[in-house]
Amino acid sequence: MDIQKILNKLRITELNEMQQHAAEALLGSDGDVVLLSPTGSGKTLAYLLPLVQLVSADSDEVQALVVTPGRELALQSDTVLKDMGCGLRSMACYGGRPTMDEHRQLKDVKPHIVFGTPGRLNDHLDKQNISPYAIRYLIIDEFDKCLEMGFQAEMQKLLKSLPGLQRRVLLSATNAEEIPQFVNMSKKGTLIDFLSEEQQTSERVTLYEVHSPEKDKLSTLRQLLLGFGDESTIVFLNYRNAVERVSDYLKEEGFTISSFHGGLDQRQREDQLYRFSNGSANVLVATDLASRGLDIPNIQNIIHYHLPESQEGYIHRVGRTARWDATGRTFFILSAGEAIPSYVEGEAVPYAEVFPQPTEPALPKMATLYLGKGKKDKISKGDIVGFLCKKGGLTTDEIGRIDVKDRYAYVAIRREKLKQVLQLTQGEKIKGIKTVIEPVR
Numbered sequence: 001m002d003i004q005k006i007l008n009k010l011r012i013t014e015l016n017e018m019q020q021h022a023a024e025a026l027l028g029s030d031g032d033v034v035l036l037s038p039t040g041s042g043k044t045l046a047y048l049l050p051l052v053q054l055v056s057a058d059s060d061e062v063q064a065l066v067v068t069p070g071r072e073l074a075l076q077s078d079t080v081l082k083d084m085g086c087g088l089r090s091m092a093c094y095g096g097r098p099t100m101d102e103h104r105q106l107k108d109v110k111p112h113i114v115f116g117t118p119g120r121l122n123d124h125l126d127k128q129n130i131s132p133y134a135i136r137y138l139i140i141d142e143f144d145k146c147l148e149m150g151f152q153a154e155m156q157k158l159l160k161s162l163p164g165l166q167r168r169v170l171l172s173a174t175n176a177e178e179i180p181q182f183v184n185m186s187k188k189g190t191l192i193d194f195l196s197e198e199q200q201t202s203e204r205v206t207l208y209e210v211h212s213p214e215k216d217k218l219s220t221l222r223q224l225l226l227g228f229g230d231e232s233t234i235v236f237l238n239y240r241n242a243v244e245r246v247s248d249y250l251k252e253e254g255f256t257i258s259s260f261h262g263g264l265d266q267r268q269r270e271d272q273l274y275r276f277s278n279g280s281a282n283v284l285v286a287t288d289l290a291s292r293g294l295d296i297p298n299i300q301n302i303i304h305y306h307l308p309e310s311q312e313g314y315i316h317r318v319g320r321t322a323r324w325d326a327t328g329r330t331f332f333i334l335s336a337g338e339a340i341p342s343y344v345e346g347e348a349v350p351y352a353e354v355f356p357q358p359t360e361p362a363l364p365k366m367a368t369l370y371l372g373k374g375k376k377d378k379i380s381k382g383d384i385v386g387f388l389c390k391k392g393g394l395t396t397d398e399i400g401r402i403d404v405k406d407r408y409a410y411v412a413i414r415r416e417k418l419k420q421v422l423q424l425t426q427g428e429k430i431k432g433i434k435t436v437i438e439p440v441r
Helices: 003-009 017-028 044-056 071-083 099-109 118-125 149-160 218-228 240-252 266-277 310-316 382-389 414-423
Strands: 031-038 063-065 092-093 113-116 135-141 165-173 190-193 207-209 234-235 255-261 283-286 301-304 329-336 366-371 398-403 411-413 437-439
Touching: 003 044, 003 071, 017 031, 017 190, 031 044, 044 071, 044 135, 044 165, 063 118, 063 149, 071 092, 071 113, 071 266, 092 099, 092 118, 092 218, 099 118, 113 118, 118 149, 135 149, 190 310, 207 218, 218 234, 218 240, 218 301, 240 255, 240 283, 255 266, 266 283, 266 366, 301 310, 310 329, 366 414, 382 398, 382 411, 411 414, 414 437
Parallel strands: 031 165, 031 190, 063 113, 063 135, 092 113, 135 165, 207 329, 234 283, 234 301, 255 283, 301 329
Antiparallel strands: 366 411, 366 437, 398 411
8 A cells, every 4th residue: 555645645745753653553563552642643644544554455344443432533534534545445433313324324335444433333233234253453532532431331342342353542632541451551562652741732832811801701702803803713612502602692793603512413513513624614612522533724723711621621622723733822711710720831921912903703715505415426526616617607716625425515615606606506407416505504
């Protein structure tokens, strides 16, 4: 397998030191591996690049399971593997949709690698939708989260269901209190620790404190966001009802935002994340559900509207910015009586640059279209580009990110062209097929 070709396809010039160590450990030995490395350092590629060299494309059996604590990380990791174009088949399995639909997809795809949440993977193994006998590799991403109380029983059951398991790979962005007993570190196991004791978060992240004159921080948040213009920002809150309240307020004030929390159904989550990641929304208002597993590039600002509930939570929040070699900023909005938690390392600078500033929120550069056809309808990215250029009057540089799913597709287009495209494509067919074309809001 040509790894350099994969890296070129991903537009990566070379592996970082952590990724090189991971590749050596996975390809140069046959023992278990525990990898500790900060968020944004490239852990997904660190295990996927060697894994695709260990899995055989000649078999139709599942040979590796990648366990994730949430559906977003499962979907995202699956997308990374598909983007690698390495010839291996994969799919993501998670709750929130019928198990039977996934069973049909498993039979159709015949994946070599399955990404999934613990409960859903157990469900498929129990129903024999996934055969356990050819599974040799188990990767547990964010194992600190997967092994918390809520997942302990599920993980124990999963491990007992894999009779042919040979190797385990555990990954985390935070120091684990202890390595799980099922990991064999006594003889051949390898611990790769890139978590610096002195450096809690990237030195490329600047800390700021913003004092709110009122206990209700909404007006302070508005002023802060106005000063950011069209920069990409995540606002973190601790409760889903608070996310909804803040989201409603910002929408009324004219901001284009996405909101994200555990109370949304799967389609709503995908819509909201996609709008934020493709530049159709400048601000993501979210619970800590968005602090793990979302690899969205170029997020400039992290705002703690509510203080993080733990040091670990803080690390994961801030890890959404300054990914790879980028820089970022994190802001603590403090009302009377609040202080930056003692576990936050580094000097916080008072942020006084919010005045003067614009009086209206900046509009995003892009808007998102939903197309009601996808891979199962033989629709490709090229088909969508051709359709939007020919029927929608767009040029290729007015089209952004395109994601084609099995039964639908998302497309980012220049915001000012949205009305034009909706008018011109009304009633038109793509590859001879009528389809729904509507904005995602």
